[in-house]
Amino acid sequence: MSPRLGxxxxxxxxxxxxxxxxxxxxxxxxELQLGLASGRILARPLHADRDLPPFDRSTRxxxxxxxxEAAAHQSLRIVGSIRAGEAHASxxxxxxxxxxxxxxxxxxxxxxxxxxxxxxxxxxxxxxxLAESRGVEAGENIVPRGAEARRGDEVLFxxxxxxxxxxxxxxxxGYAAVPVFARPRVAILTTGDELVPVEAPPGPAQIRNSxxxxxxxxxxxxxxxxVLLPKAADDAEALDMAIGRAEKADxxxxxxxxxxxxxxxxxxxxxxxxxxxxFTGARIQPGKPAVFGELLRGAAEDDPPGGNRxxxxxxxxxxxxxxxxxxxLLFVTPVLAxxxxxxxxxxxxxxxRLARDCKGKADLTRFVPAHCTFGGTAGELPQVAAIPxxxxxxxxxxxxxxxxxxxxxxxxxLHADEVVRILLF
Amino acid sequence: MSPRLGxxxxxxxxxxxxxxxxxxxxxxxxELQLGLASGRILARPLHADRDLPPFDRSTRxxxxxxxxEAAAHQSLRIVGSIRAGEAHASxxxxxxxxxxxxxxxxxxxxxxxxxxxxxxxxxxxxxxxLAESRGVEAGENIVPRGAEARRGDEVLFxxxxxxxxxxxxxxxxGYAAVPVFARPRVAILTTGDELVPVEAPPGPAQIRNSxxxxxxxxxxxxxxxxVLLPKAADDAEALDMAIGRAEKADxxxxxxxxxxxxxxxxxxxxxxxxxxxxFTGARIQPGKPAVFGELLRGAAEDDPPGGNRxxxxxxxxxxxxxxxxxxxLLFVTPVLAxxxxxxxxxxxxxxxRLARDCKGKADLTRFVPAHCTFGGTAGELPQVAAIPxxxxxxxxxxxxxxxxxxxxxxxxxLHADEVVRILLF
Numbered sequence: 110m111s112p113r114l115g116x117x118x119x120x121x122x123x124x125x126x127x128x129x130x131x132x133x134x135x136x137x138x139x140e141l142q143l144g145l146a147s148g149r150i151l152a153r154p155l156h157a158d159r160d161l162p163p164f165d166r167s168t169r170x171x172x173x174x175x176x177x178e179a180a181a182h183q184s185l186r187i188v189g190s191i192r193a194g195e196a197h198a199s200x201x202x203x204x205x206x207x208x209x210x211x212x213x214x215x216x217x218x219x220x221x222x223x224x225x226x227x228x229x230x231x232x233x234x235x236x237x238x239l240a241e242s243r244g245v246e247a248g249e250n251i252v253p254r255g256a257e258a259r260r261g262d263e264v265l266f267x268x269x270x271x272x273x274x275x276x277x278x279x280x281x282x283g284y285a286a287v288p289v290f291a292r293p294r295v296a297i298l299t300t301g302d303e304l305v306p307v308e309a310p311p312g313p314a315q316i317r318n319s320x321x322x323x324x325x326x327x328x329x330x331x332x333x334x335x336v337l338l339p340k341a342a343d344d345a346e347a348l349d350m351a352i353g354r355a356e357k358a359d360x361x362x363x364x365x366x367x368x369x370x371x372x373x374x375x376x377x378x379x380x381x382x383x384x385x386x387x388f389t390g391a392r393i394q395p396g397k398p399a400v401f402g403e404l405l406r407g408a409a410e411d412d413p414p415g416g417n418r419x420x421x422x423x424x425x426x427x428x429x430x431x432x433x434x435x436x437x438l439l440f441v442t443p444v445l446a447x448x449x450x451x452x453x454x455x456x457x458x459x460x461x462r463l464a465r466d467c468k469g470k471a472d473l474t475r476f477v478p479a480h481c482t483f484g485g486t487a488g489e490l491p492q493v494a495a496i497p498x499x500x501x502x503x504x505x506x507x508x509x510x511x512x513x514x515x516x517x518x519x520x521x522x523l524h525a526d527e528v529v530r531i532l533l534f
Numbered sequence: 535m536s537p538r539l540g541x542x543x544x545x546x547x548x549x550x551x552x553x554x555x556x557x558x559x560x561x562x563x564x565e566l567q568l569g570l571a572s573g574r575i576l577a578r579p580l581h582a583d584r585d586l587p588p589f590d591r592s593t594r595x596x597x598x599x600x601x602x603e604a605a606a607h608q609s610l611r612i613v614g615s616i617r618a619g620e621a622h623a624s625x626x627x628x629x630x631x632x633x634x635x636x637x638x639x640x641x642x643x644x645x646x647x648x649x650x651x652x653x654x655x656x657x658x659x660x661x662x663x664l665a666e667s668r669g670v671e672a673g674e675n676i677v678p679r680g681a682e683a684r685r686g687d688e689v690l691f692x693x694x695x696x697x698x699x700x701x702x703x704x705x706x707x708g709y710a711a712v713p714v715f716a717r718p719r720v721a722i723l724t725t726g727d728e729l730v731p732v733e734a735p736p737g738p739a740q741i742r743n744s745x746x747x748x749x750x751x752x753x754x755x756x757x758x759x760x761v762l763l764p765k766a767a768d769d770a771e772a773l774d775m776a777i778g779r780a781e782k783a784d785x786x787x788x789x790x791x792x793x794x795x796x797x798x799x800x801x802x803x804x805x806x807x808x809x810x811x812x813f814t815g816a817r818i819q820p821g822k823p824a825v826f827g828e829l830l831r832g833a834a835e836d837d838p839p840g841g842n843r844x845x846x847x848x849x850x851x852x853x854x855x856x857x858x859x860x861x862x863l864l865f866v867t868p869v870l871a872x873x874x875x876x877x878x879x880x881x882x883x884x885x886x887r888l889a890r891d892c893k894g895k896a897d898l899t900r901f902v903p904a905h906c907t908f909g910g911t912a913g914e915l916p917q918v919a920a921i922p923x924x925x926x927x928x929x930x931x932x933x934x935x936x937x938x939x940x941x942x943x944x945x946x947x948l949h950a951d952e953v954v955r956i957l958l959f
Binding site for chain 2: 159326455
């Protein structure tokens with residue numbers, strides 16, 4: 110009898126706990142030009158090298174003035190003009206009863222405490238007056254110097270994934286290059302006597318190895334560097350040799366050979382290599398036979414000194430492609446993100462409105478290949494529907510999916526129009 | 535007075551309609567190795583070169599048998615064994631009263647019409663018997679040959695974005711390389727006298743150009759090839775010259791210089807270049823002054839013959855970085871996706887549970903920088919919360935965001951615990 114399998118939540122917590130351990134590992138750091146750093150993980154804090162904004166900054170096109178004077182609807186003489194990029198220090202402070210024309214992004218002249226919007230004033234004969242229907246308060250349309258960040262502040266923290274907003278912030282602080290963590294090397298081993306490489310003509314009982322390129326794409330998308338090992342046959346010797354070849358990797362992912370069948374030898378080979386297993390299955394569909402554990406490995410040559418990467422986490426994923434993809438997203442992604450140094454490990458779930466009823470199971474959490482609209486106009490909620498499929502081997506159906514619909518354990522039916530969870534690719 | 539501005543839904547529909555026009559353009563095609571094709575857009579249909587599955591395929595480890603015999607709980611003699619990758623044709627059909635041991639992925643022997651699961655049988659003395667508590671029906675645990683796709687079927691269509699499932703399907707059909715559309719060239723022009731390059735020390739009223747690298751990252755993420763033009767000063771001559779430099783691009787994105795101020799000259803320069811404007815603002819915040827239009831351009835030298843790319847769509851995005859990013863995701867992404875040949879143009883919206891109340895406006899749709907948890911355990915819904923900010927220039931706040939929270943026009947308050955829409959990065 111197999112041991113009691115954990116629920117999805119239980120094994121996800123096992124994975125998350127291990128991911129937290131890996132998060133503190135030392136890792137190699139490389140310096141990348143900002144234009145090449147998108148999607149990478151920041152390795153050191155970035156600091157503001159000046160106050161942000163560096164001056165009291167107008168957020169509008171309009172007139173810099175004293176709020177008390179403008180709010181009283183006084184006529185204010187236009188005595189100057191300042192546009193973004195111009196320094197104003199040499200022009201002296203704003204006189205009483207006066208205003209300066211000012212553009213968005215320009216420094217507010219000394220003496221002014223508000224900017225009234227262009228659209229809110231009447232202009233006549235070199236004077237402005239705030240429209241009767243409008244008011245203004247001190248501070249309006251001005252971001253004070255240093256309100257966003259102070260010089261010396263840490264504005265981005267190690268572990269931050271550099272998406273477009275962070276790229277912009279790094280640039281605004283003068284970082285033309287940024288320190289990022291080296292991407293973890295992920296050894297990918299596909300197993301199965303039935304597999305032939307994509308270039309080879311398959312025999313009548315053979316199929317092409319679709320998991321190798323799919324897992325490589327998943328690894329790349331999750332921030333790792335895929336290392337595709339030669340496919341291993343379903344025999345002990347081939348598997349032992351292949352496990353040896355994965356020695357140097359930061360993470361080891363094997364697909365195939367982990368279910369209950371006689372020829373599923375991967376677990377045995379891992380055990381021979383000294384594996385500790387954190388789990389050898391979970392109450393999920395697909396992916397029930399998924400395996401997570403760790404191997405004791407020699408340190409890699411290019412490890413940083415003092416690196417403790419002798420523990421190599423591994424995953425055994427079921428060989429069916431839909432099972433491989435689902436378990437990769439659920440379990441491998443968070444471990445890979447942690448090894449990469451990312452502070453938000455995933456997986457990423459969203460919500461969507463269910464288009465059609467979908468069945469669940471009493472004793473399993475289901476992850477059903479599904480298509481979500483993700484959009485349309487503002488009035489329309491994202492809709493998700495399961496894709497009719499022949500099962501976990503059905504790539505033709507899976508290729509019409511852009512997410513997995515989650516049916517939690519014990520929920521026998523999700524009903525149309527419910528808001529449901531989806532696992533994002 | 536400015537013309538009446540369209541609502542978000544109205545301008546989004548204007549953009550979508552134009553995107554549909556661009557979808558039918560001819561574009562250059564390149565052949566890429568499958569390992570390099572992730573994220574690219576398929577240019578020609580891919581066909582199944584054999585039935586999928588290519589044989590009646592077992593989806594379980596167990597015993598291939600006749601359902602009628604097994605369901606009657608007869609004792610069935612084990613007369614053979616077949617694993618994945620083995621052809622069975624030479625072994626003749628399954629005799630009456632017998633079963634074959636079979637592994638997941640193996641071809642079902644002729645004569646068998648079901649596979650009973652390993653876990654559901656009692657094995658004794660070279661015989662199996664289905665457990666009393668179990669039944670089995672014809673067809674169980676078998677995917678018939680061709681059930682997923684027939685030889686010659688189109689399994690992937692032009693316009694499909696190649697994510698991991700599509701990569702796997704292409705591999706399973708023998709495509710070691712795939713035809714994809716060339717990525718559209720996107721000219722990026724940042725404008726503003728206040729901007730200095732990231733490498734240069736900014737003067738007291740200057741700031742660094744953070745939009746150039748941010749927009750380049752956004753273009754790359756949306757499937758385009760960014761071409762960064764030199765920054766243009768806020769004067770007519772510099773802008774005219776810069777617009778000329780964007781001649782060859784498939785799409786032209788300008789940031790800055792589109793609001794109501796005196797020195798905002800971009801719209802005038804575009805008008806001098808013969809621009810037609812589809813809209814020059816929208817009832818959104820941020821991004822109200824965003825501009826969308828098209829220029830008549832000479833054909834690019836490397837256009838495919840008959841290409842009609844003389845119409846160059848352009849966007850003018852407000853210069854504040856948060857405004858630039860929001861309007862890029864809302865409007866540029868779908869046009870860029872259409873130019874790239876993608877059949878699902880975006881933008882991508884999701885849903886999440888609101889963590890804290892958030893204010894809206896009577897006359898604007900708000901897109902508020904926000905952070906979504908996207909995960910946690912199965913019981914926990916993704917939660918989103920607006921990020922406190924000093925406004926659309928506040929990159930320090932924006933860099934803590936991973937989505938925009940959508941507050942539709944006319945909704946004065948979104949309440950905590952509501953399920954709300956988010957714009958995904």
